[in-house]
Amino acid sequence: MLNLSERGAKMPASPIRKLVPYAEAAKKRGIKVYHLNIGQPDIKTPEIAFEAIKNFEMKTAEYTHSAGIESYRKGLAGYYKNVGIDINYEDIMITTGGSEAIIFTFMTTLNPGDEVIIPEPYYTNYNGFAMQAGIKIVPVTSYIEDGFALPPIADFEKLITPKTKAVLVCNPNNPTGYLYSKEELQQLRDLVIKHNLFLFADEVYREFCYDGHEHFSVLNLDGLEEHAVLFDSVSKRYSECGIRIGALISRNKKIIEAALKYGQARLSPPLFGQIAAEASLQAGEEYFKEVYDEYLERRNYIINAVNKIDGVFAPMPKGSFYAILSLPVESAEDFCVWLLNDFNYEGETVMLAPAQGFYATPGAGKNQARLAYVLKIEDLKRSVKILEEALKVYKNK
Amino acid sequence: MLNLSERGAKMPASPIRKLVPYAEAAKKRGIKVYHLNIGQPDIKTPEIAFEAIKNFEMKTAEYTHSAGIESYRKGLAGYYKNVGIDINYEDIMITTGGSEAIIFTFMTTLNPGDEVIIPEPYYTNYNGFAMQAGIKIVPVTSYIEDGFALPPIADFEKLITPKTKAVLVCNPNNPTGYLYSKEELQQLRDLVIKHNLFLFADEVYREFCYDGHEHFSVLNLDGLEEHAVLFDSVSKRYSECGIRIGALISRNKKIIEAALKYGQARLSPPLFGQIAAEASLQAGEEYFKEVYDEYLERRNYIINAVNKIDGVFAPMPKGSFYAILSLPVESAEDFCVWLLNDFNYEGETVMLAPAQGFYATPGAGKNQARLAYVLKIEDLKRSVKILEEALKVYKNK
Numbered sequence: 118m119l120n121l122s123e124r125g126a127k128m129p130a131s132p133i134r135k136l137v138p139y140a141e142a143a144k145k146r147g148i149k150v151y152h153l154n155i156g157q158p159d160i161k162t163p164e165i166a167f168e169a170i171k172n173f174e175m176k177t178a179e180y181t182h183s184a185g186i187e188s189y190r191k192g193l194a195g196y197y198k199n200v201g202i203d204i205n206y207e208d209i210m211i212t213t214g215g216s217e218a219i220i221f222t223f224m225t226t227l228n229p230g231d232e233v234i235i236p237e238p239y240y241t242n243y244n245g246f247a248m249q250a251g252i253k254i255v256p257v258t259s260y261i262e263d264g265f266a267l268p269p270i271a272d273f274e275k276l277i278t279p280k281t282k283a284v285l286v287c288n289p290n291n292p293t294g295y296l297y298s299k300e301e302l303q304q305l306r307d308l309v310i311k312h313n314l315f316l317f318a319d320e321v322y323r324e325f326c327y328d329g330h331e332h333f334s335v336l337n338l339d340g341l342e343e344h345a346v347l348f349d350s351v352s353k354r355y356s357e358c359g360i361r362i363g364a365l366i367s368r369n370k371k372i373i374e375a376a377l378k379y380g381q382a383r384l385s386p387p388l389f390g391q392i393a394a395e396a397s398l399q400a401g402e403e404y405f406k407e408v409y410d411e412y413l414e415r416r417n418y419i420i421n422a423v424n425k426i427d428g429v430f431a432p433m434p435k436g437s438f439y440a441i442l443s444l445p446v447e448s449a450e451d452f453c454v455w456l457l458n459d460f461n462y463e464g465e466t467v468m469l470a471p472a473q474g475f476y477a478t479p480g481a482g483k484n485q486a487r488l489a490y491v492l493k494i495e496d497l498k499r500s501v502k503i504l505e506e507a508l509k510v511y512k513n514k
Numbered sequence: 515m516l517n518l519s520e521r522g523a524k525m526p527a528s529p530i531r532k533l534v535p536y537a538e539a540a541k542k543r544g545i546k547v548y549h550l551n552i553g554q555p556d557i558k559t560p561e562i563a564f565e566a567i568k569n570f571e572m573k574t575a576e577y578t579h580s581a582g583i584e585s586y587r588k589g590l591a592g593y594y595k596n597v598g599i600d601i602n603y604e605d606i607m608i609t610t611g612g613s614e615a616i617i618f619t620f621m622t623t624l625n626p627g628d629e630v631i632i633p634e635p636y637y638t639n640y641n642g643f644a645m646q647a648g649i650k651i652v653p654v655t656s657y658i659e660d661g662f663a664l665p666p667i668a669d670f671e672k673l674i675t676p677k678t679k680a681v682l683v684c685n686p687n688n689p690t691g692y693l694y695s696k697e698e699l700q701q702l703r704d705l706v707i708k709h710n711l712f713l714f715a716d717e718v719y720r721e722f723c724y725d726g727h728e729h730f731s732v733l734n735l736d737g738l739e740e741h742a743v744l745f746d747s748v749s750k751r752y753s754e755c756g757i758r759i760g761a762l763i764s765r766n767k768k769i770i771e772a773a774l775k776y777g778q779a780r781l782s783p784p785l786f787g788q789i790a791a792e793a794s795l796q797a798g799e800e801y802f803k804e805v806y807d808e809y810l811e812r813r814n815y816i817i818n819a820v821n822k823i824d825g826v827f828a829p830m831p832k833g834s835f836y837a838i839l840s841l842p843v844e845s846a847e848d849f850c851v852w853l854l855n856d857f858n859y860e861g862e863t864v865m866l867a868p869a870q871g872f873y874a875t876p877g878a879g880k881n882q883a884r885l886a887y888v889l890k891i892e893d894l895k896r897s898v899k900i901l902e903e904a905l906k907v908y909k910n911k
Contacts, residue, residue, distance in 0.1 A: 121623060124621055128622070128775040131775075131779070162572075175559075177556065178559045178756040180755045213758065213780075226519055244779075245780075251626060313515075343516045356575070369516070372522070375522040375525055379525060382613065382641075383610075385756060387757060387784040388756030
């Protein structure tokens with residue numbers, strides 16, 4: 118009998134996927150399921166990206182440079198300059214999705230057993246990357262009543278041990294939709310300087326900030342040249358989830374140099390994806406405006422609508438395209454399973470992601486669920502109606 | 515002062531890349547460099563792969579299934595059936611290059627500190643993957659005088675400790691060009707059963723076996739359902755290095771299940787690459803025949819030609835498109851640097867990969883270099899001439 122490794126046996130399944138078999142069973146029974154549970158937008162990829170692929174002439178699909186195609190890295194530096202982040206293309210390493218940027222950064226900056234503090238609820242796949250790197254995520258809880266604002270710095274201080282090496286924030290936040298302010302980020306800057314920590318920021322939702330709030334990048338904090346690492350991806354910016362193109366960006370040359378060695382081991386990021394991503398840099402203002410307006414309308418609609426349902430509360434997100442709802446149920450997970458397994462409204466139901474999986478603290482967020490407003494308005498309207506009817510039935514069960 | 519992690523600071527640069535600055539400097543001086551040092555073939559990708567990308571209609575470049583597009587997995591199972599490997603598509607997980615198949619397998623089967631025995635010289639990037647997984651590679655030396663045949667099983671036995679969890683072979687071999695026979699693989703089977711080890715095989719050069727020798731897959735060894743894991747890639751098969759599509763294949767369902775959890779954390783393998791790889795399944799016999807004949811001609815030419823150079827010896831490789839030469843020099847690395855830095859023949863020179871980087875045992879392979887016959891015959895002819903002239907000059911230095 119051959120056993121898996123501990124990290125193979127213990128690797129957690131994504132909590133979002135736990136419900137997939139129920140959704141599949143519902144579909145088999147002929148139920149239509151509205152997927153508010155995942156971050157796969159229905160938004161169109163810029164046409165220019167597909168055209169670039171179609172028009173690219175080559176005889177051999179060769180490896181690219183391990184840090185990415187130079188013209189793309191230069192173009193990307195231009196994109197950052199445009200959004201107010203002044204970096205050189207040599208500070209950029211193109212990665213296979215944002216995921217790889219995270220893994221490579223964990224590998225180059227953290228030893229096995231080291232700790233990273235992350236505000237919870239947080240993006241669940243950080244757990245998988247932590248398992249892969251053998252590091253420990255230490256959660257600092259943010260609360261729905263505060264709209265998931267940055268927890269007080271004193272709460273971070275309490276968690277710092279000799280093993281603490283970094284703080285990681287996702288900004289704008291998945292799953293909460295919270296946008297950390299410049300002031301909050303400055304508090305984090307002071308904290309990481311005081312304790313000599315790295316500050317990692319996952320800024321893949323940069324384009325999606327609402328109500329006049331401006332995104333402030335971790336790379337624009339003074340005095341963090343050595344500390345700050347930015348994880349980025351084109352997945353959400355251009356609705357290009359499948360092409361697997363991200364970036365690892367830091368002014369700390371030692372990090373980029375070491376990450377590149379990991380990059381050389383895996384040879385190169387995907388060629389076709391880089392071609393599409395480079396072309397997407399030309400997508401232009403109209404593309405973003407259209408996408409932005411669409412998300413804004415969806416956000417405004419769905420957050421207002423769910424807050425009108427008896428017992429439901431969702432803080433208005435300032436960014437990304439997610440929101441956390443608190444529900445008038447004891448266990449949101451049980452409710453989400455029930456929605457798929459035992460309920461339908463006129464042959465339709467809704468799939469949400471139970472929020473508990475986004476918390477590391479046992480029991481936290483038990484009555485909460487995450488929704489992604491990645492569907493068109495009419496589908497969101499229908500989803501809200503279904504949710505409302507479902508809660509009526511569930512209450513009287 | 516913020517320090518990198520130990521694994522960041524110690525991550526080895528690929529030994530092949532160590533010479534890149536010298537090659538770049540030579541090019542700047544106007545010297546033409548023939549690259550026999552890397553495995554980037556000049557062979558054309560099947561036209562059908564590019565056509566599939568150009569003809570694919572989509573609005574949104576979405577994530578694919580984390581285990582890969584189902585139709586591609588099914589098609590790939592058909593490919594394996596065709597080459598005599600009877601597996602189900604559910605035993606296949608599509609990965610981002612062969613690299614990811616190796617990482618995921620290490621993660622799911624090995625704990626940090628565990629040992630994997632690999633015949634040396636071996637593909638240097640295994641060192642990077644081992645560093646990432648925190649495992650230890652234990653080399654068992656194969657020798658140029660034996661044509662790099664499998665070392666005696668007694669040599670493996672001597673290296674087995676309580677930490678030993680697996681044996682890894684690359685077959686056909688990069689960097690040696692050796693093709694392990696069915697009998698050698700059966701010896702490995704008996705060994706891994708006796709000691710309850712996993713047996714990993716990197717078979718990405720499967721298509722390139724010469725002189726009537728047939729490739730025997732680790733998946734066709736009896737009694738290894740639980741033990742055997744196959745790493746594969748389309749990079750060399752279809753000359754699609756840049757698309758980053760590989761596969762992790764095992765009949766051990768626990769491995770596939772656990773690897774899929776790592777796959778879910780990184781969401782999906784590259785979409786465009788999968789489309790190209792799936793289309794390539796239709797490339798047909800003529801494509802392979804043409805490519806095969808080209809490599810065969812190159813091998814026959816270059817191995818015979820280098821063996822005619824005074825003091826040079828290269829065993830005739832039975833597979834892949836690499837060969838190891840022993841050179842009449844004390845240090846092949848010094849010689850390779852000199853070739854780039856201090857020598858040219860009529861304005862041209864040759865770049866080889868010093869073989870020392872492929873050995874883990876200090877000092878082993880010091881007078882050896884690897885060449886990849888990935889250039890067209892006329893370039894190979896020119897390269898041999900340059901090498902011959904260079905050795906004359908070097909000897910009299």
